[in-house]
Every structure is written in structure tokens, then in C-alpha cells.
Amino acid sequence: MAVSSSFSVPDQTSHRAQGIFSHLTDSIDRRQRRRPLGTVSDFVVEQLPHYIAEIKGSERPDGAVKALGHSINTIIAGADYEAHLLDLSHSEFGVAKTDVHYLVNCVYQMSAAAGLDRVDAELTVGEPLRRIARLSCQRQRSIDVLSYEDMILSNPLESDPRVYCLGSAGVEERDFCLGHQLIESDLQAAMDALLELRDAVGADAGQCLALCVKSLESANDVLARFYEHMSPDLFSEFRVFYGKNPYKDRLGPSGRFSARIVAVSVLLMGEELFHQKPQFYRDVYRLSEYYPQGCIHEVFRWLSPDNRSARLQPSWLEGKAGFPKFATISPVLKRHGSEIGNMRASCVCALDRFTRMHFRTALKYTIDPGRPIVGVEAAESVEAVLSQRLLTAVHQK
Ligand code: HEM
Numbered sequence: 001m002a003v004s005s006s007f008s009v010p011d012q013t014s015h016r017a018q019g020i021f022s023h024l025t026d027s028i029d030r031r032q033r034r035r036p037l038g039t040v041s042d043f044v045v046e047q048l049p050h051y052i053a054e055i056k057g058s059e060r061p062d063g064a065v066k067a068l069g070h071s072i073n074t075i076i077a078g079a080d081y082e083a084h085l086l087d088l089s090h091s092e093f094g095v096a097k098t099d100v101h102y103l104v105n106c107v108y109q110m111s112a113a114a115g116l117d118r119v120d121a122e123l124t125v126g127e128p129l130r131r132i133a134r135l136s137c138q139r140q141r142s143i144d145v146l147s148y149e150d151m152i153l154s155n156p157l158e159s160d161p162r163v164y165c166l167g168s169a170g171v172e173e174r175d176f177c178l179g180h181q182l183i184e185s186d187l188q189a190a191m192d193a194l195l196e197l198r199d200a201v202g203a204d205a206g207q208c209l210a211l212c213v214k215s216l217e218s219a220n221d222v223l224a225r226f227y228e229h230m231s232p233d234l235f236s237e238f239r240v241f242y243g244k245n246p247y248k249d250r251l252g253p254s255g256r257f258s259a260r261i262v263a264v265s266v267l268l269m270g271e272e273l274f275h276q277k278p279q280f281y282r283d284v285y286r287l288s289e290y291y292p293q294g295c296i297h298e299v300f301r302w303l304s305p306d307n308r309s310a311r312l313q314p315s316w317l318e319g320k321a322g323f324p325k326f327a328t329i330s331p332v333l334k335r336h337g338s339e340i341g342n343m344r345a346s347c348v349c350a351l352d353r354f355t356r357m358h359f360r361t362a363l364k365y366t367i368d369p370g371r372p373i374v375g376v377e378a379a380e381s382v383e384a385v386l387s388q389r390l391l392t393a394v395h396q397k
Pocket residue numbers: 179180183184223226227230254255256257258261355358361362365366367373374375376382385386387388389
């Protein structure tokens with residue numbers, strides 16, 4: 001059964017992507033306010049970037065960060081935000097969770113930059129803020145730090161975005177997140193088309209694969225805008241806020257944790273990936289808490305036909321059973337001729353082109369300039385992570 005999408009179709013995505021990284025303005029047009037936590041949301045949108053700029057320019061950044069923590073916790077202690085958080089509708093709750101984790105993440109990152117030790121950093125985060133952060137992760141199960149879902153999927157980027165920077169760096173930061181969100185819509189469209197092909201009786205295979213390739217090409221167009229137009233200087237201004245947590249053993253919000261890329265890869269070439277890159281699957285299971293939970297657990301259900309707890313590594317990954325082919329579109333394609341086979345190959349090519357272009361983008365903005373990476377553990381090689389879904393050599397055209 002296809003999952004219905006609240007996102008746009010590829011044509012709309014390409015159109016919306018034309019505006020990102022255009023460097024025509026240094027202010028954000030907030031079309032429609034989304035402030036589910038009232039004063040707390042107002043603070044995140046209207047005051048937090050100014051506090052950050054002040055701390056960065058301060059001669060006593062340690063005192064300035066502590067003052068920020070105090071202001072946040074005074075606001076939170078002033079009303080029953082815990083009850084309010086639990087009452088919100090699903091979509092408003094997503095924005096509220098983003099607000100809360102933008103605050104927590106900011107306090108940790110700024111505390112580290114100001115040289116606070118762990119005890120002082122925890123005191124600065126404060127108990128009231130920590131409590132609503134914990135509650136938000138209980139209502140929507142997720143990792144206890146700013147997640148990819150908070151930053152990209154729940155952030156109301158086109159109406160009332162949450163960003164850390166002021167001026168042109170803030171606009172670039174919004175566009176960085178928006179570009180990811182647009183790619184996520186394309187991936188959702190590709191995933192829906194592949195699910196239709198895999199699960200719907202009588203689905204038109206040619207039509208499904210044509211939509212899939214079109215969606216992946218649209219994602220490639222958006223990624224090309226990152227590669228060609230994003231400013232490396234502005235990127236380095238906002239990148240510092242999205243690093244690993246400096247006090248906890250936790251990775252930062254990274255595109256690595258896009259569950260839809262995993263879903264599309266599994267549907268298109270899941271078995272080949274298993275034979276050639278089993279580490280890809282091991283990593284997804286090992287790091288599963290970092291992914292948007294709804295989508296990654298849907299993928300785990302496909303991959304666990306024996307219905308073992310979806311969190312556990314499946315037996316096929318331990319070599320104790322065959323790969324569950326029915327998670328992918330391959331069994332359905334066997335019923336079709338070579339034309340449909342070629343269309344599937346075009347989809348795989350488009351996804352590979354995405355991965356190669358992404359590798360070049362990562363080199364240009366992070367690896368070559370030596371900026372810290374956020375979604376790779378110390379024991380991993382970043383090159384291995386960046387080619388973990390490629391079935392051919394990384395430098396191939
Ligand atoms: C300027 C833009 C980008 C840069 C500099 C960049 C950089 C990186 C880096 C350094 C990694 C390694 C893990 C980490 O440290 O985070 C990574 C992984 C990853 N990123 Fe990005 N990224 C960018 C945009 C995107 C976009 C728009 C997406 C789309 C959702 C994306 C999806 C991924 C994926 C899926 C991985 C895991 C490797 C793979 O499976 O191909 N990235 N990225």
C-alpha cells in the first residue's frame with residue numbers, strides 16, 4: 001500500500017528550489033507565524049539569534065551564555081509548558097519539539113564555545129528546559145538531542161523558520177534546511193511510487209518507475225544548487241551550531257539520518273546492497289535512534305517479515321536466513337520485460353548520481369576545508385560512510 005504524502009510533487013519542488021541560495025536578500029519573510037509554545041516559540045524565533053550574536057561578540061562569553069540559560073528557564077518556569085506540550089496537535093507538537101531542541105542544542109553548543117565545563121553546561125541548560133526536552137522525546141520517541149527530523153522535517157521553513165544566525169547567514173541557513181526538505185519531498189514521491197509498484201495489485205509499472213526517476217532527477221537538481229550556489233563562508237557561520245553534542249556521546253543532525261534515502265535504496269536495490277555493502281544495513285540498525293522513527297520503523301517492518309522486534313538486527317543480517325526479497329521491487333519486476341528492467345536501471349543510476357554528487361558536495365564544503373563532520377563516529381571513516389550505498393566505484397561518472 002502506498003503511503004500518502006503531505007509533500008509536493010517533483011515539478012513543484014524544482015520550482016521552489018529555484019529560489020534557494022539566490023543571495024538576493026538578507027532578511028526572512030515570515031509569511032505565517034507558527035508559535036505553538038507562545039512566548040517560548042517567540043523567544044526562539046525573535047530573540048535567540050540576537051542572544052547568540054551578543055555572546056559571540058562578548059568579552060565574557062561564559063557569563064553571557066549563563067545569562068541566556070537563565071532567561072530561557074525563567075520563561076519556561078513561568079507557565080505550565082509540560083501540560084501544553086502534551087495537548088498540542090501532532091503537527092503543532094512537531095514545531096514545539098523543534099523549538100525546545102533548538103534551545104537545548106544552542107545552550108550546549110554555546111557553552112562549549114565559551115569554555116564551560118560539563119557541570120556548568122548542565123546547570124546552564126537548567127532543569128525546567130531539560131524537563132520539557134525529556135517530555136518531548138517521550139511523546140515522540142526520538143534521540144535526546146536535536147534530530148534531523150526536528151531540524152528538517154518539523155521546522156516550518158517556508159512559513160516561520162527556526163534558525164540560529166542573523167542576516168544573510170540566517171537566510172543561507174534557512175535555505176540549507178529548506179533544500180534538504182525539498183529533497184525529502186522528492187524522496188517521498190519516489191518512495192510512494194515504488195511502494196505502489198511493489199504492493200498495489202495491477203499497478204502500472206512503467207508509470208511508477210517514470211515517476212520514481214522523475215522524482216530522483218528533481219532531487220539531483222536541488223542538490224546541484226547546494227553544490228553550485230551555497231556560500232562556503234555563510235555555511236561555516238551556521239554549521240558550528242549543528243555539530244555533535246560537545247558533552248554527550250551523541251551525533252548531530254545529518255542527512256545521513258534521512259530515512260527516506262534508506263527506504264528508496266532498499267526498495268530499488270535492497271538485495272544487491274545487502275550482498276555488496278552489508279555494513280550499510282548494520283549502521284542503519286545501530287544508529288536507528290537518530291532517524292525519523294515513523295519512516296525507519298516502516299522500513300524495518302519490510303525487512304522483518306518474521307515480525308521479530310523491528311529494533312533488533314534481523315536474522316538475515318547475521319547470515320542465519322536469506323535476504324527478504326519481498327521488501328524490494330525485484331520480485332514484481334520479474335513479471336515484466338526488459339523495458340521495465342531498463343527503467344529500473346535508470347532509477348538506480350539517478351540515485352547513484354545523487355550519491356556521487358553528494359560526495360563531491362561533502363568534499364567541497366566539509367572535508368577539504370577540514371570542517372568538523374557531524375554524523376560520523378570517531379571509529380568510522382567518512383569516505384566509507386559517504387559511499388555506503390554505492391554499488392560501483394565512487395569516482396565513476
Ligand atoms: C552542502 C550540503 C551538504 C554537505 C556539505 C553534506 C555533508 C555530509 C557529510 C560530511 C556526511 C557524512 C556524515 C556527517 O558527518 O554528517 C554526509 C552524509 C550524508 N548526507 Fe549529506 N551533506 C550535504 C547535503 C545533503 C543533502 C541535501 C542530503 C539529502 C537528504 C544529504 C544526505 C546525506 C546522506 C544520505 C548521508 C549518508 C551517506 C549516504 O548514504 O550517501 N546530505 N553529508
